[in-house]
Amino acid sequence: MRLINVRPRRGTAVLLACLPFVVLALAYLVGSAVRLAENPSDKLLPALSTIVQTVKLYAFTADRRTGLYLLWSDSAASLGRLFAGIGIATALALLLGLLNGILPVVRAVLAPFVAVVSMVPPLALLPILFIVLGLGEVSKVTLIVIGVAPILIRDLALSAQALPREQIIKAETLSASTWLIATRVVLPQVLPRLIDSLRLQIGPAFLFLIAAEAISADSGLGYRIFLVRRYLSMDVIFPYVAWITLLAVAMDLGLTALRRRVFPWSELERGR
Amino acid sequence: MSGIEIRNLWKEYGDQVVLQNVDLTIAPRAFIALVGPSGCGKTTFLRMLLGQEAPTRGTITLDGAPLPHEPGPDRGVVFQRYSVFPHMTVLGNVMAGPELRASRLLGRTFGVRRRAIADEAHAMLAEVGLAGSEDKYPAQLSGGMQQRLALAQALMMKPKVLLLDEPFGALDPGIRSDIHRLMKRLWNEVPMTVVMVTHDLREAFTLATRIIAFERTRDRPEERLRYGATITRDILIWPPRSAGKTTIWDADLLPGRDDPTIPGPIAGTTWPKEEPDADAYPPLR
Ligand SMILES: Nc1ncnc2c1ncn2[C@@H]1O[C@H](COP(=O)(O)OP(=O)(O)OP(=O)(O)O)[C@@H](O)[C@H]1O
Ligand SMILES: [Mg+2]
Numbered sequence: 001m002r003l004i005n006v007r008p009r010r011g012t013a014v015l016l017a018c019l020p021f022v023v024l025a026l027a028y029l030v031g032s033a034v035r036l037a038e039n040p041s042d043k044l045l046p047a048l049s050t051i052v053q054t055v056k057l058y059a060f061t062a063d064r065r066t067g068l069y070l071l072w073s074d075s076a077a078s079l080g081r082l083f084a085g086i087g088i089a090t091a092l093a094l095l096l097g098l099l100n101g102i103l104p105v106v107r108a109v110l111a112p113f114v115a116v117v118s119m120v121p122p123l124a125l126l127p128i129l130f131i132v133l134g135l136g137e138v139s140k141v142t143l144i145v146i147g148v149a150p151i152l153i154r155d156l157a158l159s160a161q162a163l164p165r166e167q168i169i170k171a172e173t174l175s176a177s178t179w180l181i182a183t184r185v186v187l188p189q190v191l192p193r194l195i196d197s198l199r200l201q202i203g204p205a206f207l208f209l210i211a212a213e214a215i216s217a218d219s220g221l222g223y224r225i226f227l228v229r230r231y232l233s234m235d236v237i238f239p240y241v242a243w244i245t246l247l248a249v250a251m252d253l254g255l256t257a258l259r260r261r262v263f264p265w266s267e268l269e270r271g272r
Numbered sequence: 273m274s275g276i277e278i279r280n281l282w283k284e285y286g287d288q289v290v291l292q293n294v295d296l297t298i299a300p301r302a303f304i305a306l307v308g309p310s311g312c313g314k315t316t317f318l319r320m321l322l323g324q325e326a327p328t329r330g331t332i333t334l335d336g337a338p339l340p341h342e343p344g345p346d347r348g349v350v351f352q353r354y355s356v357f358p359h360m361t362v363l364g365n366v367m368a369g370p371e372l373r374a375s376r377l378l379g380r381t382f383g384v385r386r387r388a389i390a391d392e393a394h395a396m397l398a399e400v401g402l403a404g405s406e407d408k409y410p411a412q413l414s415g416g417m418q419q420r421l422a423l424a425q426a427l428m429m430k431p432k433v434l435l436l437d438e439p440f441g442a443l444d445p446g447i448r449s450d451i452h453r454l455m456k457r458l459w460n461e462v463p464m465t466v467v468m469v470t471h472d473l474r475e476a477f478t479l480a481t482r483i484i485a486f487e488r489t490r491d492r493p494e495e496r497l498r499y500g501a502t503i504t505r506d507i508l509i510w511p512p513r514s515a516g517k518t519t520i521w522d523a524d525l526l527p528g529r530d531d532p533t534i535p536g537p538i539a540g541t542t543w544p545k546e547e548p549d550a551d552a553y554p555p556l557r
Contacts, residue, residue, distance in 0.1 A: 268411035
């Protein structure tokens with residue numbers, strides 16, 4: 001049988017999916033054990049027991065100075081910024097992307113501008129944001145919005161334009177106004193696509209968040225990582241990175257579930 | 273009522289003349305079949321009737337008034353594809369027109385009004401043989417069912433004119449003859465004029481009251497750009513069919529057969545035998 005026709009069965013597939021993770025974990029454990037055997041005070045690959053202890057300290061013990069459970073307070077601060085940024089970017093995308101995609105007049109004004117703005121490297125704007133908006137929350141949220149919104153807007157506009165012209169015409173023959181075409185025909189069909197492109201933007205959103213926190217913050221996941229970096233505390237950095245990854249994966253899965261739930265037809269269209 | 277009047281219609285795309293000098297008067301309640309070789313401008317013509325494209329020259333009037341420059345609810349349409357909304361259920365698709373008309377802000381109705389529209393939609397779905405599929409999405413329907421759904425959706429608006437662009441081209445012969453019977457009945461019952469583009473001459477002869485053929489009169493390569501297609505044949509079906517009046521020739525004489533045109537020529541009719549008579553209707557190309 002040709003290799004392209006060999007499909008693993010479900011149980012096998014699950015095992016195969018676990019394989020890379022297991023390999024990575026084993027490689028870490030072996031590497032850590034070898035290095036620690038050579039030099040018991042090595043900090044680069046701390047032993048599992050050290051990591052567990054640190055996690056306990058950060059997640060389940062109140063900080064002596066502030067009385068906070070650091071992992072949770074950091075997560076709350078970061079997720080607040082992240083959700084604010086993504087939320088604003090999504091709202092902008094819905095408004096501008098839809099207008100851009102449906103109305104040729106708006107497209108004439110906005111499309112070139114958005115196209116150029118989306119090429120500005122957001123991180124290069126970070127100093128400007130800090131100077132203009134101060135070192136507080138606003139500049140961090142703004143960075144996420146600037147980084148994520150243009151791509152969402154363009155993607156939404158493109159998928160609105162990609163709808164078959166026939167459907168718009170059909171809606172017109174069913175007496176729909178521009179408003180009704182936008183809200184009843186175009187919007188519901190681009191929302192599943194918006195959710196998918198949001199999933200792809202979770203990574204960049206975290207990137208901008210952590211970059212902003214690394215430079216100026218007093219709490220947050222990125223702040224903590226860059227704080228303990230000075231002490232080479234890999235036992236803190238590794239769990240934090242894993243935790244951020246876990247959060248991102250959970251958001252990704254959550255968004256997919258949301259799309260399936262709210263737009264059951266989008267799953268059917270996919271197979272066509 | 274004066275039907276559709278098309279006077280001296282030209283359509284050019286840039287340098288290319290697609291249609292030239294089309295003059296046509298379509299009587300109210302007529303069923304026009306539009307035939308012609310691929311690329312001769314049938315879809316373009318239909319788009320102009322729809323208001324999606326503006327003629328380069330000439331005028332189109334509907335019941336005496338110039339055609340608006342955009343599609344509207346007085347002209348329904350079924351395209352070859354993409355005619356239904358994939359995000360609405362079958363019932364939602366059929367209810368869409370009346371709901372959009374009734375609720376200009378939300379595009380949805382509630383309570384008594386919704387129930388009235390739903391009842392009408394259920395009746396229409398039963399009419400086109402889609403009863404029982406109300407809660408499915410278009411992706412779960414076959415091609416033939418989707419086209420019947422598109423038809424039902426368009427008919428809910430009770431359009432004055434129904435425009436069909438090769439609506440049944442992708443269907444197998446069995447389903448196609450079912451749809452033909454349905455189409456005939458709907459045309460008899462709903463007060464509308466139908467213009468249907470088709471590549472299938474048998475379909476044209478089965479359904480239409482009149483067949484219009486578009487063709488390029490000059491088709492040498494160097495002439496292609498400067499000369500467009502125009503009406504080269506205008507065939508009235510005999511005996512005349514008229515909407516709402518079923519003649520014995522239109523009745524399904526042999527219910528056992530799936531296509532009423534199969535029994536062969538009946539004296540004095542233009543109905544085709546197995547294939548349209550090659551001498552009477554020379555090939556269009
Ligand atoms: N938007 C457009 N811009 C430029 N040329 C066009 C456009 N639409 C159609 N044409 C040209 O007009 C001619 C007629 O096209 P049309 O789609 O009306 O043909 P048709 O008769 O419907 O063909 P078919 O039977 O294959 O569907 C074609 O030569 C095509 O290249
Ligand atoms: Mg065509």
